[in-house]
Amino acid sequence: MPDSADTPPYRPLREQIAEKMREGILLGDFPPGSSLPERETSAELGVSRTPFREAMGILSKEGLVTIRPARSPIVANPTVHELTDLLTVQAALEALAGELACETGSREDFEQVAGHHETMLMISDTAPALEFFKADMAFHSAVVAATGNAALMEIHAQNNARLWRVRFLTSSTRYDRDRVLQQHGRIAQTLQNRDKVGASSTLREHLKDAVEKISRIYAKQDGSADHSGATRLNNHNEEEI
Numbered sequence: 001m002p003d004s005a006d007t008p009p010y011r012p013l014r015e016q017i018a019e020k021m022r023e024g025i026l027l028g029d030f031p032p033g034s035s036l037p038e039r040e041t042s043a044e045l046g047v048s049r050t051p052f053r054e055a056m057g058i059l060s061k062e063g064l065v066t067i068r069p070a071r072s073p074i075v076a077n078p079t080v081h082e083l084t085d086l087l088t089v090q091a092a093l094e095a096l097a098g099e100l101a102c103e104t105g106s107r108e109d110f111e112q113v114a115g116h117h118e119t120m121l122m123i124s125d126t127a128p129a130l131e132f133f134k135a136d137m138a139f140h141s142a143v144v145a146a147t148g149n150a151a152l153m154e155i156h157a158q159n160n161a162r163l164w165r166v167r168f169l170t171s172s173t174r175y176d177r178d179r180v181l182q183q184h185g186r187i188a189q190t191l192q193n194r195d196k197v198g199a200s201s202t203l204r205e206h207l208k209d210a211v212e213k214i215s216r217i218y219a220k221q222d223g224s225a226d227h228s229g230a231t232r233l234n235n236h237n238e239e240e241i
Contacts, residue, residue: 091207
């Protein structure tokens, strides 16, 4: 009988489906603006329609899917302006997290942050984009967790869910990865030094770079415009950015 410690925790089917869909959206298997017909998509995933519908509800709350009355849900396709607004908020949240973590974080908290940074350094040249992205997000989540502030952690997680795909796109670009890793190293060091100003300013600079990077992604792609002329995001080749 397997050791219970080795048994993965139970996850409802709707959450498993949502995770599979989430990764498919990040990797471009389900492009922005594409329809997700309930019957066909659930059959493709090998699941029944009820848990698929529940999974769509999860992804809708995260901003990855748009639910439409009496029509198939579609993969969300936000404008660059909408994403810039969300990233600006996220920069403020993470800058605040840097300050609070310096005040209240423990040595163990900072070791967690540093450990995620070391992981990113080790896998940077070899890991698939999705694996590197998950390590990147684990680093940022650890910074926020070091504050011990439940309200901040909740708000950060909610906003970050809406940015999941765009942060994947910015994380998967390679042309400035050395700069990204250097910034992470500075963040980890300023936290260990309890340098509130340094931690806050580096986190804000880091997210500001993400805003500039996503603007370049939009500028380089063949964007389409909605009735208001707002450019939307299509898939891109990370090596071309």
